[in-house]
Amino acid sequence: MSPETIDLGTGLVRATKERANDVGDITADAFREDPFNRWLFGRADGMANAFRALARHVYCPRGLAYTLYDAGAAMWMMPGGDLEPPLAAKPALLWAIMGKSSRGAYARANRAMSAMEKAHPTMPHVYLFTIGVRRAQRGKGLGRKLIAPVLTACDREGLPAYLENSNPANRGFYGSCGFERIGMIEAEAGAPPLEAMLRQPRAL
Secondary structure (H helix, E strand, C coil), rough: CHHCCCCCCCCCEEECCHHHHHHHHHHHHHCCCHHHHHHHCCCCHHHHHHHHHHHHHHHHHCCCCEECCCEEEEECCCCCCCCCHHHHHHHHHHHHHHCCCCHHHHHHCCCCCCHHHCCCCCCCCEEEEEECCCCCHHCCCCHHHHHHHHHHHHHHHHHHHHHHCCCHHHHHHHHHHCCCCEEECCCCCCCCCEEEEEEECCCC
């Protein structure tokens, strides 16, 4: 499955590298109260910087990143996609995390990424890195509109989808979309856990 085969539908616009900041800013606003990301970055500015950098260097050029007007955004990676930032972009990513985050954020990020990599499924799957709706736009069904096109494509192609839920408040939403818990991930003792969730494709 490639991003080009996914019909995003009305209102959803694929983001190029030039619009990576839009994806990062929307995502950071949506994740501002997220327990795991608050622990990881410590400050909202650091969160925004990191999401912008990851959108620019990984998810816009290699995966599928898109926005729903200025209200929501999502970042996905297709089966076999490379989640590792390119070597040339690592200094920028390092600065993005360290420049505006609280002390120790880069070390926490490395531990978190290591734990996430160990838990990541090995079979072909579509990976949902982030999905979020701005806090002022919640309660309008926009999350379901954001997630639906890729899940529909997963069902068509017979592919599972995987995510790490970083906020217990979102468990019901993901469950209603067909995701089930397959494990818990702890970056370190005392860190808010991530919930590894997998969705098997549905028959169309």
